[in-house]
Amino acid sequence: MYFRPEITAMAGYTPGEQPGALSKFIKLNTNENPYPPPPGIRRAVEEVLDRGLQKYPDPLANSFRVRAAEVLGLPSKDWLLAGNGSDDILTICTRAFVGPGELLRLPYPSYILYRTLAQLQGARWEEVPFNADWSLPAAFGDSAAGLKLVFLPNPNSPTGTMVSREAVLQLAERLPCPLLVDEAYVDFADFSCLDLVRQNEKILVSRTLSKSYGLAGLRFGFLAAQPQMIEQLMKVKDSYNCDALSIAAATAAIDDQGWLAENRGKIVATRGRLSQGLAELGFEIIPSQANFVWATHPRHAAKPLYEQLKSAHVLVRYMNYPGWSEGLRISVGTDEQNDALLALLAGMVK
Amino acid sequence: MYFRPEITAMAGYTPGEQPGALSKFIKLNTNENPYPPPPGIRRAVEEVLDRGLQKYPDPLANSFRVRAAEVLGLPSKDWLLAGNGSDDILTICTRAFVGPGELLRLPYPSYILYRTLAQLQGARWEEVPFNADWSLPAAFGDSAAGLKLVFLPNPNSPTGTMVSREAVLQLAERLPCPLLVDEAYVDFADFSCLDLVRQNEKILVSRTLSKSYGLAGLRFGFLAAQPQMIEQLMKVKDSYNCDALSIAAATAAIDDQGWLAENRGKIVATRGRLSQGLAELGFEIIPSQANFVWATHPRHAAKPLYEQLKSAHVLVRYMNYPGWSEGLRISVGTDEQNDALLALLAGMVK
Numbered sequence: 001m002y003f004r005p006e007i008t009a010m011a012g013y014t015p016g017e018q019p020g021a022l023s024k025f026i027k028l029n030t031n032e033n034p035y036p037p038p039p040g041i042r043r044a045v046e047e048v049l050d051r052g053l054q055k056y057p058d059p060l061a062n063s064f065r066v067r068a069a070e071v072l073g074l075p076s077k078d079w080l081l082a083g084n085g086s087d088d089i090l091t092i093c094t095r096a097f098v099g100p101g102e103l104l105r106l107p108y109p110s111y112i113l114y115r116t117l118a119q120l121q122g123a124r125w126e127e128v129p130f131n132a133d134w135s136l137p138a139a140f141g142d143s144a145a146g147l148k149l150v151f152l153p154n155p156n157s158p159t160g161t162m163v164s165r166e167a168v169l170q171l172a173e174r175l176p177c178p179l180l181v182d183e184a185y186v187d188f189a190d191f192s193c194l195d196l197v198r199q200n201e202k203i204l205v206s207r208t209l210s211k212s213y214g215l216a217g218l219r220f221g222f223l224a225a226q227p228q229m230i231e232q233l234m235k236v237k238d239s240y241n242c243d244a245l246s247i248a249a250a251t252a253a254i255d256d257q258g259w260l261a262e263n264r265g266k267i268v269a270t271r272g273r274l275s276q277g278l279a280e281l282g283f284e285i286i287p288s289q290a291n292f293v294w295a296t297h298p299r300h301a302a303k304p305l306y307e308q309l310k311s312a313h314v315l316v317r318y319m320n321y322p323g324w325s326e327g328l329r330i331s332v333g334t335d336e337q338n339d340a341l342l343a344l345l346a347g348m349v350k
Numbered sequence: 351m352y353f354r355p356e357i358t359a360m361a362g363y364t365p366g367e368q369p370g371a372l373s374k375f376i377k378l379n380t381n382e383n384p385y386p387p388p389p390g391i392r393r394a395v396e397e398v399l400d401r402g403l404q405k406y407p408d409p410l411a412n413s414f415r416v417r418a419a420e421v422l423g424l425p426s427k428d429w430l431l432a433g434n435g436s437d438d439i440l441t442i443c444t445r446a447f448v449g450p451g452e453l454l455r456l457p458y459p460s461y462i463l464y465r466t467l468a469q470l471q472g473a474r475w476e477e478v479p480f481n482a483d484w485s486l487p488a489a490f491g492d493s494a495a496g497l498k499l500v501f502l503p504n505p506n507s508p509t510g511t512m513v514s515r516e517a518v519l520q521l522a523e524r525l526p527c528p529l530l531v532d533e534a535y536v537d538f539a540d541f542s543c544l545d546l547v548r549q550n551e552k553i554l555v556s557r558t559l560s561k562s563y564g565l566a567g568l569r570f571g572f573l574a575a576q577p578q579m580i581e582q583l584m585k586v587k588d589s590y591n592c593d594a595l596s597i598a599a600a601t602a603a604i605d606d607q608g609w610l611a612e613n614r615g616k617i618v619a620t621r622g623r624l625s626q627g628l629a630e631l632g633f634e635i636i637p638s639q640a641n642f643v644w645a646t647h648p649r650h651a652a653k654p655l656y657e658q659l660k661s662a663h664v665l666v667r668y669m670n671y672p673g674w675s676e677g678l679r680i681s682v683g684t685d686e687q688n689d690a691l692l693a694l695l696a697g698m699v700k
Contacts (some may be wrong), residue, residue, distance in 0.1 A: 010585045014582065018405070033404045053391070054567065056368060057566075082409055087590065122449065219593035232358065240435060243568050
């Protein structure tokens with residue numbers, strides 16, 4: 001009645017499966033890091049508590065921006081925008097670029113949130129299927145009436161595949177609008193497009209600390225882009241979108257690149273063992289550059305497997321993409337979690 | 351170029367004056383609480399750190415909602431929506447109700463953020479001046495073409511004045527759209543409208559923990575409304591809009607109503623002394639129900655006073671409302687900060 005028609009038309013909000021923190025589930029369904037975050041976070045948070053929380057946080061999260069620019073090799077903090085998770089960054093960009101009735105483009109299959117963001121703006125969206133080799137067709141870079149923003153998750157979810165740096169650069173050159181490269185999973189990949197923001201102002205790169213820094217509970221993400229883009233995007237964010245505790249913790253986290261390299265090494269090694277173990281059970285696996293793998297089985301439907309795993313207290317993500325495939329997206333956990341999962345699956349697909 | 355015209359037309363982002371946390375400024379410009387937050391917050395935060403931050407937080411902040419519903423006397427958690435500060439709540443409501451070209455109404459003078467929220471939506475806004483006695487004219491409750499949302503800060507900023515419960519109820523009955531009563535400062539006031547959400551689904555009440563719980567650094571606010579309203583609004587928020595540390599800290603804070611009562615007592619007492627001290631210096635003071643007072647002086651312009659105070663390391667807020675007044679909005683600090691401010695002003699207005 002009182003709501004915008006776009007809102008009432010939307011499906012009800014369904015949070016992901018989050019069993020309580022103390023539950024006994026092995027949780028391989030939302031691509032969280034199985035290891036605790038960098039140890040420096042505790043001291044950073046406690047320092048903020050010691051100073052007190054009664055003052056507003058730095059509205060621009062400059063301590064984080066300064067350190068992150070150094071770590072990432074960007075010219076200055078002015079190339080970075082901090083957000084309350086990379087969801088906040090994606091929301092800010094959608095609101096900044098895409099008006100009602102205008103067009104947002106994304107690949108298919110891909111991250112379902114992008115469609116929700118278009119819907120909230122009363123915008124249209126267009127899904128362009130990947131090629132069979134997980135590259136993108138030329139149509140992904142074409143102009144179109146009202147096209148205002150293109151999302152490209154790289155690595156993609158649920159496939160874990162990547163589009164090359166050359167392809168990203170060419171897409172940005174051809175497109176009439178910004179190309180947001182969502183690098184949520186890039187710390188587990190072989191390459192990144194972050195430095196390409198220097199070459200084309202249309203390239204925007206988003207990152208999150210949720211996955212590779214083990215900080216999903218903290219809500220911290222950021223965008224890298226040329227300063228004249230960042231300057232406009234800042235008008236759209238809430239004045240104090242990041243809190244004092246998460247700014248401090250995020251700064252401590254990105255400061256610890258040694259931890260990141262070590263954690264990445266463990267996840268990538270387990271990813272290899274997981275992929276091989278699944279293949280040995282007859283699953284078809286897409287080679288993944290992320291901290292999850294997409295698995296289908298030629299003789300077993302995905303949903304019953306998901307349900308049997310759940311009843312055995314192992315949560316993976318069942319996903320169904322009409323016109324493409326259904327399957328299981330399995331997050332890379334610890335080696336022990338991996339072994340438990342594979343043992344269960346071995347009993348199911350025999 | 352790539353941005354929506356509404357965005358490029360907006361003025362650049364200007365963060366409020368936030369001298370560094372370790373600076374020697376007496377900060378009476380952003381209505382922060384001068385006292386540290388409830389002590390239970392530290393343990394709540396440390397418990398989250400002990401569990402680890404690698405998992406996503408509860409997307410609905412249910413632990414907070416359950417406890418807050420009890421404390422506030424609401425039927426259940428389903429009457430509450432948690433937000434990343436009440437700014438997040440105001441953004442969610444604006445996006446949910448107000449489409450491009452539609453109308454948002456607010457009183458004048460009032461909180462300037464409301465206009466920014468309309469602007470970001472490409473919506474129109476209409477400012478209705480308060481009556482001389484700080485009640486609202488009947489026009490504030492009239493229908494108008496495209497009217498989709500009405501904001502009413504109660505207590506209002508910068509005046510600290512309030513509209514009665516009877517007036518709020520009558521406005522909601524007459525209006526064709528939701529009436530968002532922004533109670534950011536209500537814990538310092540003599541009454542609240544929170545329970546009125548039971549009587550009319552058009553009444554939405556927002557709160558923040560930034561002011562009365564001393565948690566501006568935490569970013570936590572909430573909305574009280576009927577469950578069918580909350581259900582729709584949840585579709586608009588980011589999936590994980592509150593982080594695990596702030597959910598835990600906010601739950602601990604609202605649990606400590608003894609702390610709140612004591613803190614409120616101190617602030618209200620100092621507010622009385624501040625108002626009296628300013629009056630004795632010849633300032634005209636509007637009786638305030640908030641943790642700030644609005645002060646003008648018949649013989650001294652506000653801006654030079656603001657600047658002299660700033661050079662003496664006391665920050666107050668200079669504000670200029672065209673067509674109404676310019677003046678100083680002075681936050682209620684500790685008694686010591688109060689005495690320092692009054693001593694400086696005594697030297698300036700002699």
